[in-house]
Amino acid sequence: MVAALKAGxxxxxxxxxxxxxxxxxxLALRLMNDPQEAxxxxxxxxxxxxxxxxxFEGRSRLGTWLYRxxxxxxxxxxxxxxxxxxxxxxxxxxxxxxxxxxxLVDWGIxxxxxxxxxxxxxxxxxxVATLPPTLRSVFVLxxxxxxxxxxxxxxxxxxxxxxxxxxxxxxxALRERLTSYFATH
Amino acid sequence: xxxxxxxxxxxxxxxxxLDPALCAEIERHLAECEDCRIxxxxxxxxxxxxxxxxxxxxxxxVKARLYAVLQLGTxx
Numbered sequence: 001m002v003a004a005l006k007a008g009x010x011x012x013x014x015x016x017x018x019x020x021x022x023x024x025x026x027l028a029l030r031l032m033n034d035p036q037e038a039x040x041x042x043x044x045x046x047x048x049x050x051x052x053x054x055x056f057e058g059r060s061r062l063g064t065w066l067y068r069x070x071x072x073x074x075x076x077x078x079x080x081x082x083x084x085x086x087x088x089x090x091x092x093x094x095x096x097x098x099x100x101x102x103x104l105v106d107w108g109i110x111x112x113x114x115x116x117x118x119x120x121x122x123x124x125x126x127x128v129a130t131l132p133p134t135l136r137s138v139f140v141l142x143x144x145x146x147x148x149x150x151x152x153x154x155x156x157x158x159x160x161x162x163x164x165x166x167x168x169x170x171x172x173a174l175r176e177r178l179t180s181y182f183a184t185h
Numbered sequence: 186x187x188x189x190x191x192x193x194x195x196x197x198x199x200x201x202x203l204d205p206a207l208c209a210e211i212e213r214h215l216a217e218c219e220d221c222r223i224x225x226x227x228x229x230x231x232x233x234x235x236x237x238x239x240x241x242x243x244x245x246x247v248k249a250r251l252y253a254v255l256q257l258g259t260x261x
Binding site: 017139179 | 192193195196197214218220223224226227228230231232233234235236237238240241243244247248250251252254255257258261
């Protein structure tokens with residue numbers, strides 16, 4: 001596919017868009033928390049990819065190359081917003097920088113489709129939105145989009161150890177927020 | 186193993202990425218510690234919920250506009 005893309009094959013480019021646009025969109029949506037800006041990042045990503053294909057040397061996978069373009073585009077927009085990028089409610093950290101659990105309450109639910117009503121979906125979305133972008137991006141790619149640790153590291157320019165640490169912190173923070181919700185529902 | 190020591194390894198444990206010896210140590214601890222059992226259970230449920238509900242399909246109109254901007258014809 002890469003050779004066809006570099007040769008300007010439109011069918012190959014369409015296939016690339018078809019294959020990777022969903023993950024690009026989801027990453028953009030979760031980083032921007034704004035559907036309009038997410039769409040702009042989506043378009044910007046594939047326009048940049050189209051222009052940059054000549055320079056793509058295949059050292060990384062095509063998908064992770066695209067996700068990196070999307071991530072950088074989203075970050076530039078976030079910086080331009082000049083809004084605080086840290087979560088208002090930072091988790092307490094132990095000496096290893098890990099979030100200490102504040103709440104240890106069993107949820108008493110089975111996570112199946114019956115549990116997923118609109119309210120819970122809104123709670124899930126709101127919780128992810130509170131994560132700092134550095135944790136949110138890892139969580140989105142690993143746990144929502146199902147990329148491997150290696151793919152996530154490549155996409156975000158991190159080591160695999162970084163990915164694991166950030167994923168763990170993201171999960172603990174989200175668990176804490178969801179515990180508050182399930183304690184009252 | 187103390188609860189604090191276990192916390193840092195929890196994600197790798199639920200992902201099945203810990204070496205067997207450490208895994209066994211954690212499981213011995215979990216057998217005796219309800220707080221840590223709750224941690225593991227709620228962590229697993231957190232991950233499952235997001236895997237079930239986190240992904241959004243690209244809206245049709247967004248895809249159509251993307252295809253238009255890229256001059257790719259009609260989106261499939």
